[in-house]
Amino acid sequence: MPARVRRKLPVLTFVLLAVLATAGAAAAANGGFTPQYPHSPNAKSINHAYDLIFILTAAVFVIVETLLVVFIWKYRSRGRRRDVEGPQVHGHTRLELLWTAGPVLILAVIAAFIFVKLPAIANVPASSAADRVNITVEAHQFYWQFDYPNGAKSINDLHVPVDQVVYLTIKSADVDHSWWIPQLGGKTDAIPGRTNHTWFKADKTGTFLGQCAEFCGVFHEAMAARVIATSSRAYTDYIDKTASADLGRAEFQGVCATCHGMQGEGGYGPAIAANPILTQPQSLTPLLRNGGRALMPAVGNDWTDAQIKALVDYVGKHVYKGATSGG
């Protein structure tokens, strides 16, 4: 018996290695076999943890499924009568202890590796406390609002400097949401009444996509976010000048247009392009702050006067088509 096992060992090892190699190749090409290619140190460490678990669980998977297939093949009935019994083995204590201890060992390795990697994932890099950028993310039905250190705000597009630690304070203004940019780390829920934190450090300039990961209502799917990592100069430019000039457009397109259409032509919500309320701040403001009578959420329940003014200016100029031209 042991000789037979020894003969088969190389074959088994070969099969195991071949499967792992294939899996590795698939993972490298990333057709969805690992989390997305990381562009932040915390995301990188998460991927390392993922890779280790993948290798260990893949090995267990191959062992179990191989045994299953081999047993099915080897011990198939081959026309034996139903009343022919196999050996009446009721158990084997040592063997059972072995396959209890094996998983314990594997899981201990995984847990230990997680604890080793944890500081690099959860802790904000301490050395950069001075020049880290603190930004507040406020999740709303159905948009993201970003508050920059100088008071500037943006909607759905988060501008950050590359190679700098960005420390996010995450809140919600209504229901649960979840902040998630896969290439820049894991999820952090935005929960009303709570303040959560996370961080990332983009290692290249570019745009990183993500979307809300906690079901938050009818437009959950539309609640996308973009992180735009630029040079430090471009970032300063953005928050000092562009952000406030662009706020009205960003608010309309990021907040109102989700339901009312990019030109206010209507969609899930009614058409508003011809609605005179767009030119009446005294009526528009309570609508934004408290929501509408029917389905409209209180999208601007904590907006500043400047935010409301930016929106009023924008819709008056670019969206409102006059009471007659609508229809």
Added chain:
Amino acid sequence: MAVRSEAVYPVSWKQGRIASWLVTVDHKRIGILYIVTALVMFAGGGLMALLMRAQLTTPNEQFVTKNTYDELMTMHGTVMIFLVVVPIMAGFGNFLVPLMIGARDMAFPRLNAFSYWTYLLGCIVLWMSWFSASGPARSGWTAYTPLSEAAFTPGHGQDYWILSLHILSISSLAGAINFLVTIHNMRTRGMTWMRIPLFVWAMETYSILLVAVLPALSAGLTLLLLDRQAGTHFFIPSQGGNVILYQHVFWFFGHPEVYIMVLPAMGMISEILPVFSRKPIFGYKAIAFSTIGIAFFSMLVWAHHMFAVGMPIGLDAFFMISSMIIAVPTGIKIFNWLATTWRGNLIFDTPMLFALGFIALFTMGGLSGIFLAAFPVDWQVTDTYYVVAHFHYVLFGGTMFGIFGGLFYWWPKMFGRMLDERLGKIQFWLMFVGFNVAFLPMHMLGLLGMPRRIWTYHHGGLWETYNMISTIGSGIMSIGLLVFVANVWIAHVLRRGVRVGNDPWLADTLEWYAASPPIPHNFDSVPYVTSARPLRDLRRRLAEELP
């Protein structure tokens, strides 16, 4: 107790073909009522899944509206969990537990009937909520606050949802107490705890868990109902409520619920594998105690559903380790099942195919769970299609395959006729292939960044490819399920199902001592039980006595 030999339903009007089912307190008939109702609900839940898959086939699809999608997604989860899996296990338990332990009926036959009829009422309330003013609940089967509060989910769909779950909780609680009393008090002579079938162990554990965690769900839902209807603010943060409290209460119920759904299926596997391997189960005690171990640890892992809410790292670590510990008894079961087939005389009848399919698929679901237990990795994969893939491997690849194995295995006992083996095998292969085609790509979708519960998506490329494949898989699976419907139709409506005797599979446990279908009082006499395999003992004694 004297055995009654006259008709069980002595009042004449109660003997009618339909009336006798309405007034029955016979555990076997109640069991069948449970199973048939749950299978009808399964068809409904499956139809909703197909509508969702159709909507997700291609990007920017408009097959159903956003609101409808959210309603389908919520109702699919609720129906499958509360109207299909939990009650179908109660159905199997009802039919099998008294027969397996050599009892005449459940301990409380009228309470048993009450459990079934409240379950049916719960089904009706939930389905009728489609007709409420603004449609059924649409905040997910988890009904997270504050989204499920009146401010964000107006209308009465959510209230009907709560009402229905309350009714179903009462039904399950009564059923669970009934199982516990039955198993503890009504075992026949010689049926010691180490001789009861492993399915009975599973039902014992199922019942303990239901009694332990259903009150948490009821409490949480009552608070939510008060918030919605009575102006309280338990879960409304702007008025001092706590949103996370709801999640803790819900998952304290919700995670053990997973084991409530999967342990009885594991019990079925532990019955089927030995019979079709012609061997005893390998490590009876290890499997029985690992069932208890899983049940105990299942109450200590709930917050692994909440790693992203921002708990202290210490708590994250606790729940990671407890979740990993629970993988150990699960692994023990899988290796013991494998060892049961070792050197056996494996006969691949349909129940065996589903049992082996269970092992193959549940292993996958168990291993993907380890990624979710490791909390930093969970931060990447939670709330994505990866999770959807994971729990469908556990609850469909695991539990539903176990249930179909159980249906084919016990069908002749329940109805006295076999289902067609060839159609059964066709169904198995369609379901096995279709299942993997539908759910394997969902792992990839999750890792590519597709969150769960989204109505549509805007990426083409791999997102579209994988979603398309998944929808095709769901179609293959549904053909498999239609084959099952055809099989039942042919066996019973066309009466082609082969009639069988007491023990067509040469099985081991006491239910095969009864007639197929069993007489109303189950047994005229019960043999004294001397091992965990009384029927095999009996066969051997007969063989020795005969020349």
